[in-house]
Amino acid sequence: MAQHTADIVIAGAGLSAALAALRLGAAGRVLLIDQRPDPLAGHTWSFHDGDLDPAQRDWLGPAVRRRWNGQDVRFPGYARRLRSGYASLDADSLGAAISGLPGIGRLTARVASVDATGVVLADGRRIEARIAIDARGFVPHPAIEVRFQKFLGQEVRLTAPHGLTRPVIMDATVPQQDGYRFFYLLPFDDMRLLIEETYYSDRAVLSPERQRGAIADYAAAQGWRIAQVDREETGVLPIALRFDADAFWKAQPPVPAIGLRAMRFHPLTGYSLPQAVRSADLIARHWQQGPQTLALALRRLSLHEARAQGFYRLLSRMLFEAADPDRRRHVMQRFYRLPEPLIERLYAGTSTLADKARILTGRPPVPVGRALRCLPETFKVKPA
Ligand SMILES: Cc1cc2nc3c(=O)[nH]c(=O)nc-3n(C[C@H](O)[C@H](O)[C@H](O)COP(=O)(O)OP(=O)(O)OC[C@H]3O[C@@H](n4cnc5c(N)ncnc54)[C@H](O)[C@@H]3O)c2cc1C
Known part of the structure; x- marks a missing residue:
């Protein structure tokens, strides 16, 4: 039997869905459905100040864990401080920002299919809403050819201050292997930081044991002693080499789609937060006009961005x-x-x-x- 519990039902409750819910705020009742009980867990999402306009930075503000003025890059024989501000969200800060909103509901269930006004769950139940949105993450498609940015990161507490005052978005002074290899450092406070070992690689596989060892070695080489590893995160992000957006969209159903499900990410950096923010703005502007209008507006934005990203x-x-x-x-x-x-x-x-x-x-x-x-x-x- 169909249930009608929300204005908007979103299949997948990862980054793009959470940002859409945050942007809508109290404007509509949103039901987030994810197969995992804690879909944001184990993620840190960052952006450069220039990726967003002031209004976007403003509504995203409550979800930000930490903001920094400036960022560093390091190469052999060449280091540079960039003035550009940088900010990070994580599962706790984003989760807290949306859990305080009045209209948000959550359901843990696997979604079998999404159409314009509802979803069918794997157990056969149908959930209806005024609009359904597909945000179920990346699915490989013949119209896109990708390689990978892959990483394993640990948020650690040190025994003494690390001395960093801003993120090091690339420390590429380390030996190179399996493609372009660098460390990414986010200093959350004087003693606590995220250390990520990252590769631009042809292969999607991670080597967790070896990477944990590499992080320990890197920390030791900086003179840091790790008191405790508080959490770990891994990611394999698509980096796009070729994308035929027209062929991709021709094969998609007329359902509003956001996030990596709609191939909305920066082809070279793999970041998708700015695109998810723009989708959230568009949803807030168009959702009351119905699913066809919203699907068309999102599709137009995706095609426009895909062409501009060549x-x-x-x-x-x-x-x-x-x-x-x-x-x-x-x-x-x-x-x-x-x-x-x-x-x-x-x-x-x-x-x-x-x-x-x-x-x-x-x-x-x-x-x-x-x-x-x-x-x-x-x-x-x-x-x-
Ligand atoms: C650890 C990590 C760090 C990253 N850091 C950054 C960063 O700093 N900046 C940046 O811009 N990007 C970053 N990214 C990349 C990008 O932001 C993420 O890939 C982002 O999470 C994509 O958002 P999304 O909503 O499209 O998909 P996801 O966040 O992957 O969400 C998709 C959700 O759909 C659910 N789902 C899938 N299928 C079903 C189904 N059938 N039924 C129910 N639920 C389903 C999944 O469980 C998942 O929770 C990072 C990615 C990772 C993994």
């Missing part, structure tokens, strides 16, 4: 296909010597024509012939 997919191809794995660090180091406003616009996905020309000109850090072969975004097998 340059970043080209850079992903340069990194993964033109550069040998052990030369990827060289490509990144060259990029981080460029002017800071250009770097900020690349993070935000708003690079200008002049930025693109600047990134591609000069002595190429990859073999010219291989770089030229990367230029066209042609699939080896054309998606249907």
